[in-house]
Amino acid sequence: MATAALLKSIPDTRAAWTVFTSPSTNADPFTYERKRELLKCELMKQKNVNLSFSQRYIYKNPLDVNISKLIIAGNFSSSVDSSLPTDAQHNYVLDLINSWKSQVEVEDLISRISALANVVYAERISNRLLNLRKVFLEEQDSDISADSIRTFTIFLSMHPDARYPAITLTPVGNIYAQWKKDRTSLFSLQFLPDWGVRFVVFAPNKKHSEIITRISGTETVDTVLGNMDKAYGVSDWVVE
Amino acid sequence: MTGNALPSSDHIARYCGGSQIDEDGQIAPTAFHLRQDQDEEYLSVHWLEILNKSDRISEISAVRDMMGKKLRLGKTAKIAILNVGEALDYVEYKSCFSIRILHEPNHDYLSHSGIYDTKQDEDLISELLAEKVLETHPALVHNP
Numbered sequence: 001m002a003t004a005a006l007l008k009s010i011p012d013t014r015a016a017w018t019v020f021t022s023p024s025t026n027a028d029p030f031t032y033e034r035k036r037e038l039l040k041c042e043l044m045k046q047k048n049v050n051l052s053f054s055q056r057y058i059y060k061n062p063l064d065v066n067i068s069k070l071i072i073a074g075n076f077s078s079s080v081d082s083s084l085p086t087d088a089q090h091n092y093v094l095d096l097i098n099s100w101k102s103q104v105e106v107e108d109l110i111s112r113i114s115a116l117a118n119v120v121y122a123e124r125i126s127n128r129l130l131n132l133r134k135v136f137l138e139e140q141d142s143d144i145s146a147d148s149i150r151t152f153t154i155f156l157s158m159h160p161d162a163r164y165p166a167i168t169l170t171p172v173g174n175i176y177a178q179w180k181k182d183r184t185s186l187f188s189l190q191f192l193p194d195w196g197v198r199f200v201v202f203a204p205n206k207k208h209s210e211i212i213t214r215i216s217g218t219e220t221v222d223t224v225l226g227n228m229d230k231a232y233g234v235s236d237w238v239v240e
Numbered sequence: 241m242t243g244n245a246l247p248s249s250d251h252i253a254r255y256c257g258g259s260q261i262d263e264d265g266q267i268a269p270t271a272f273h274l275r276q277d278q279d280e281e282y283l284s285v286h287w288l289e290i291l292n293k294s295d296r297i298s299e300i301s302a303v304r305d306m307m308g309k310k311l312r313l314g315k316t317a318k319i320a321i322l323n324v325g326e327a328l329d330y331v332e333y334k335s336c337f338s339i340r341i342l343h344e345p346n347h348d349y350l351s352h353s354g355i356y357d358t359k360q361d362e363d364l365i366s367e368l369l370a371e372k373v374l375e376t377h378p379a380l381v382h383n384p
Binding site: 170 | 257258259260261263264266268269270273274275276277312314317334335361363364367371
């Protein structure tokens with residue numbers, strides 16, 4: 001089934017659908033929710049339908065940053081045979097979304113980075129990701145992880161004044177950003193799904209500057225810079 | 241023989257894809273990450289001295305040919321060279337993790353070898369290995 005991959009991480013999706021009719025728009029929307037996302041599809045009851053799909057983080061950010069601004073959306077036109085049973089129409093819509101996710105989603109997510117108005121290097125970072133994606137597709141026939149881009153986008157939104165990092169990709173397509181002052185001062189982040197990050201810090205010991213502390217670990221994207229700054233002063237070379 | 245440690249004075253070559261090279265042309269730590277989706281046990285490398293070539297250029301040329309048969313060499317990909325002893329000592333000294341570089345010859349390639357035990361702390365060890373890259377060469381030679 002073409003929707004298998006999409007449904008895999010969303011157990012009981014079908015059971016979570018809410019189907020209702022909106023008289024004003026003659027629409028038959030259905031929604032499903034998973035832990036931190038709301039995905040909403042609107043299926044217009046016309047012969048040729050316009051299909052819109054949006055994905056919005058509804059996670060409550062502990063730092064109270066308005067993450068609800070991060071709306072990831074797709075729009076495409078298609079047609080759905082309205083004589084089909086409702087269940088079959090929903091399957092068809094999910095197939096379309098799945099297809100959109102595999103073909104357009106990554107490019108769309110990257111283009112949204114360039115539109116982050118407050119981020120100092122938004123355009124440059126977006127261009128770098130587009131170039132990396134091109135190389136990655138050529139060499140590996142696989143794409144940058146969409147979830148990794150989302151987590152990276154959250155980091156950029158929360159730290160718009162971050163310096164431009166060296167950006168590369170891990171073999172599985174996760175974004176890896178590295179801020180380096182010299183051989184003694186380094187902060188690297190690998191952006192994982194669901195707000196996760198893996199970090200590496202090299203920093204001079206605050207009391208004994210000739211000793212370099214080297215540590216790694218896992219954190220969440222919203223707290224990692226603050227915590228590492230408190231412990232190792234990484235903002236000194238990460239933030240403008 | 242399979243599993244033997246490479247001599248400390250010898251050198252290894254690692255293929256680094258274009259997406260694992262930064263904009264300054266430096267090899268990034270991601271070039272030393274295992275493929276989690278393929279359950280890689282070690283990082284594949286080639287042992288240069290066992291090729292018995294007269295100079296580095298000839299060694300790299302032979303490595304290019306071998307890599308080209310197994311991989312789709314990217315236009316911007318590079319081959320990174322590390323010294324065995326320097327890499328092992330540096331990782332152990334800076335991280336307290338011991339890694340191994342062992343000979344893993346197969347039917348096709350006598351020089352095939354592996355960097356083992358990077359899983360102990362891949363993030364930290366890959367940063368340290370990237371710092372010990374001695375030289376880089378293009379993976380693809382563009383003929384005029």
